[in-house]
Amino acid sequence: MNLQFDTTRVNPRERAGFWREVVCSVYVPMNAEPLLRQAFHARMDVRAARGRVYSAVDAGPQRVSRDAAQIARDDARDIYTFMVQRAGTCGVEQAGANALLLPGDMLLFDNSRPYRLLFEQPFRQTVIQVPRACFGTMARDLERRLAKRLAPSGGFGRLLAGFVRSLDEALPDVDDSEAAVLVDELFHLLAAHSAATRTSDQGGAALQRALVERAQRYACGRLADPELSLAAIAHAQRVSARTLQRAFASHGSGVMRWLRDERLARCAAALADPALATRGIADIAIANGLRDVAAFCRSFKARYGRTPSGWRGSSRRHD
Secondary structure (H helix, E strand, O other): OEEEEEHHHOOHHHHHHHHHHHHHHHOOOOEEEEOOOOOOOEEEEEEEEOOEEEEEEEEOOEEEEEOHHHHHOOOOOOEEEEEEEEEOOEEEEEOOEEEEEOOOOEEEEEOOOOEEEEEOOOEEEEEEEEEHHHOHHHHHHHHOOEOOOEOOOOHHHHHHHHHHHHHHHHHHHOOHHHHHHHHHHHHHHHHHHHHHOHHHHHHHHHHHHHHHHHHHHHHHOOOOOOOOOHHHHHHHOOOOHHHHHHHHHOOOOOHHHHHHHHHHHHHHHHHHOHHHOOOOHHHHHHHOOOOOHHHHHHHHHHHHOOOHHHHHHHHHHHO
């Protein structure tokens, strides 16, 4: 069965509600909230075959989540979801794991557990869902892959990305029975790889954590430098900028995004410090490497919900 949904055919004021109904009916009950309601757009093309769903999504920025209450009311739809990021980014949080998907990256998550997804910009994804019951004991190996970013580089990543491309080309020309077999094979590949690489995955994750921690210590000692860059931090760690970015992405952030958040956190702490009550807001921003004061004020309010002066005033009232 082929379906198509497009918000361009819907009144702009009703698009958010329409889109929530679409994702809940095609996938599972969840929360989907646009970040920019007035300019929100979304489109989904769906191929459904014997309980499997293969879909292409093109949509505006949004937050998506599935909570314990929704899961409890929907226990019959116990399925795995595999995503391929085509454009934009996707922050994923599930089972204590965090990942940031960049274009080309792939990831598996489980709809029987709470999760949160954050799309901060317009994005495109391929989203594939299959019932857990299709995999029997193989599901244990799939569980080890939950919320772990899989890059399209490397032998298995290239193989899997190539399989998805071939699947995308083949599905229009096959019947539902064959489509279901082909979709299941994608998850069989994931499970087989997980079983074969259990130990090496753990070692690789430990190395990435160590790299991120070294880079963060280095950057924290140089926050006042407004010229501190991804290239400079990577060079100091003797790795490529891409390697460093990938290590940070496996922990749910980007290098410069983490650096910005760290600087904002230092500014928030300084603004709340009574000993610095007479120090100007601009001085505090510049001392932490944020020389564009207007941009700093906008970023601070977006992250903390108050302007820097409002944050300082609130901190004084609580003293």
